[in-house]
Amino acid sequence: MRAVRFDEYGGPEVLTAVDVDVPAPGPGQVAIDVAYAGVNFADIKARAEGYRVPALPFVPGLEVSGRIRALGTGVEGLAVGQEVAALTEGGAYAEVVVADAVTVFPLPAGLTLRTAATLPTVLPTAYALLHSVGRLQPGESVLVQGAAGGVGTVAGQLARAAGAGRVIGVVSGAAKAEYARKYGYDDVVLTDGFGSAVRELTGGRGVDLALDPVGGDALRESLGALAVFGRLVSFGNASSAPAWQVGQPELYPTALSVSGFSILTLARTAPGELRALAERAFAVPGIELPVTAEFALRDAAEAHRLIASRTSTGKLLLRVAQ
Template sequence: MRAVEFQEYGGPEVLRVVEAEAPEPGRGQVSIDVAYAGVNFADLKARAEGYRVPSLPFRPGLEVSGRVRAVGPGVEGLRPGQEVAALTEGGAYAEVVVTTAATTFLLPQGVSLRTGATLPTVLPSAHALLHEVGRLRAGETVLVQGAAGGIGTVAGQLAKAAGAAAVYGVVSEASKAAHALKYGYDEVFVGSGFAEDVRRATGGRGVDLALDPVGGDTFRHSRDALAVFGRLVSFGNASSAEPWQVGQPELYPLGLSVSGFSILSLAQTAPEALRELAEHAFLTIADGTVELPVTAEFPLADASEAHRLIGSRKSTGKLLLRVGRS
């Protein structure tokens, strides 16, 4: 089979297509003939910084869609030929991938394999950020960093579907604002001055819930944009800044709350909670509550080009690698 891996850390050019034996599933695992693989910013951090890389060489890729190839001992409810989407611990940039049955999900009726590859990280993450962790209530206001990205595109729609009074987004450049405004956002701000923009848009009040995947100064500015009793959820550190710290001086005056979420960590510590979350979240695609556009698609051999596009910070929506038969 063909796979994409890197043997050293660096730029997109370190990604190489290799020939390898197709892996076989062990106990509690399934192998999948991959149709599409999702491309995520975490893949770039793995390639450049070793994020969640146990050893080299390493095959990146956290999410796939395809058909079950084989099941290992102890697996129930899955059988060869079924169309699935799966969250992996790496290795998705390949024609065959092995992952745990606990993070392999049957695709809902009417959801294509192409759409399925967009789901494993994005839909459950957006749902958890707004509901399970963010505790969004109807009538509240929301601020989302990275509003034109995969999670941002879904979060705007889910927030509006949940009855948010207003949903504000932040993007890195003006060209992305038009994309975000198609997907649930009332207003989209550009650049680092968004805290002042939020105060202006809310008459000085601030927002009830802010979602931040960036960290660093963006995390602090998001906190500054909160209303009284506001909640801030951190779900990444795209800036590679020092880990955030927050304490009594920042939280006590306005009764603020700060929490965090990582779908990859949840998959390891509470896979059954992830399964319940994913199954519920996937239905929002099946019933038309949200849509997640695929804005670029590359063949497996051009994975480096997909990385260059995401690394340019000019991409919107979801990027995919086309791997096998769909």
């Protein structure tokens, strides 16, 4: 079968189309004929820095849609030929991928394979950030970094659906601001000096909940934009800044809380909880994540270049088969 992998770390040019053996599912696993694979920032960090790469060579890709090809022993409730979406631990840039059955989800009626490929990572992540970890209450205000990205697009809609009083997005440019306003955001501010802008928008109060995938200085500025009893949820380190620390001096004066979330780690440590979370997330009606660019599998490097340019919005997909 065809797959795209990298044998060394580096720029998009290290991604190479190769012929590899078709993987077979082990106990509790499912093999899927891939229709579409989602492209995520985590894939870029894997290729460039070795993020969550157990060994080289490595086939990246964390989410797919497709049809079940084969079932491993002990798998129940799924069938060969069934259309599904799945979260994987890598390997999705390929014609066939293996995933743990607990992270394989039958498609709801009316959901196409193309749309389904946009959701396995971003929808459960955004839902967890707002609800399971962030504990959003009706009427509260929310600040979202990367509001025009995949998680940001979905988080804006979910916050609005949950009755948030005000939803503020942070983006890097005017074009992204225009895009984000279509997906649940009341206000969108630019990255530079966003903390002051948020304080001004909230009359000096700050926000109740901030979601941060950037880390580094952005995380510190988000922390400073919180209201009394505010909560911050960290779910990434796109800045590749050194590991952050926060303690009594920052938290005690206004009773702030800081939490963390990683859907990939949760898939390993508590897959049953992830499945329950995903089922709740998929049950929220009317959430969409537009596909803003689609590439052939062999052109995965071009998708990586587009994401790395920080000009992309919405979701990027690799078209494998239909």
